[in-house]
Amino acid sequence: MKKLLIQRYKKSERFNHWVVAGTFVLLAVSGLGFFYPSFFWLTNVFGSPQLARILHPFIGVVMFIGFFVQFFRYFKHNFFDREDIKWIKGIKHILLGREVGDTGKYNAGQKIMFWLMTICMVLLLLSGLVAWRQYFSSYFPIWAVRLALLIHSASAILLIVSIIIHVYAALWIKGTIPAMVEGVVTQEWARKHHPRWYRELMAKKGRDNLKKKQSVNQ
Numbered sequence: 694m695k696k697l698l699i700q701r702y703k704k705s706e707r708f709n710h711w712v713v714a715g716t717f718v719l720l721a722v723s724g725l726g727f728f729y730p731s732f733f734w735l736t737n738v739f740g741s742p743q744l745a746r747i748l749h750p751f752i753g754v755v756m757f758i759g760f761f762v763q764f765f766r767y768f769k770h771n772f773f774d775r776e777d778i779k780w781i782k783g784i785k786h787i788l789l790g791r792e793v794g795d796t797g798k799y800n801a802g803q804k805i806m807f808w809l810m811t812i813c814m815v816l817l818l819l820s821g822l823v824a825w826r827q828y829f830s831s832y833f834p835i836w837a838v839r840l841a842l843l844i845h846s847a848s849a850i851l852l853i854v855s856i857i858i859h860v861y862a863a864l865w866i867k868g869t870i871p872a873m874v875e876g877v878v879t880q881e882w883a884r885k886h887h888p889r890w891y892r893e894l895m896a897k898k899g900r901d902n903l904k905k906k907q908s909v910n911q
């Protein structure tokens with residue numbers, strides 16, 4: 694039997710997401726190369742260590758702008774509500790594969806991840822600008838550049854760990870990857886994992902259909 698599909702992400706949203714994900718991978722790989730001598734070979738991701746040193750900050754700006762657009766697309770769905778408390782309290786059941794609470798477009802785990810990503814992105818941008826020797830570092834005292842590098846490394850590690858969890862969760866919940874690849878999820882997936890989002894979407898569809906019918910009859 695053919696499964697009924699509903700749209701979760703438009704083409705522009707998916708393009709936006711994969712630009713951020715792609716730039717993130719390039720930055721994480723080259724950044725780890727700068728960070729630790731045994732990983733130095735990773736700086737060849739851009740062809741040579743010199744090119745990696747030049748390109749890393751520019752790609753960082755692209756990732757930040759991409760995430761900034763994502764932030765404005767999704768922040769309104771990421772405010773915490775009462776159902777999130779139920780979700781957090783029921784984390785044991787969640788880990789065993791049972792859903793808890795009347796979840797909207799995103800569950801509490803996704804919301805925590807969203808705000809963590811946002812904090813890391815802002816810290817990475819600000820500290821990255823202070824540490825960008827070619828253009829900005831000379832305007833700051835050396836202690837500020839050193840502090841910026843510490844903040845930059847700590848927030849990069851936090852973001853890398855968060856993204857590993859984000860990817861693991863997307864693979865773990867069957868049917869989530871197609872949401873960001875093809876833009877669609879099954880009705881079953883939506884009803885099971887995001888019941889409030891599903892009900893609201895169906896109610897909106899119902900209203901839109903009614904409006905269409907009314908305008909045809911007029």
Ligand code: HEM
Nearest residue numbers: 713714717763767799803807810856860863869870872873
């Ligand atoms: C690298 C591999 C990645 C994979 C496989 C992946 C996968 C996905 C999937 C499947 C979704 C849809 C989840 C849903 O609708 O329930 C999603 C949403 C999202 N992803 Fe990723 N992602 C990746 C990297 C990233 C990166 C690097 C960022 C940003 C730093 C990011 C930020 C987001 C955001 C903001 C959303 C919207 C949902 C939310 O607010 O939680 N993703 N991702």
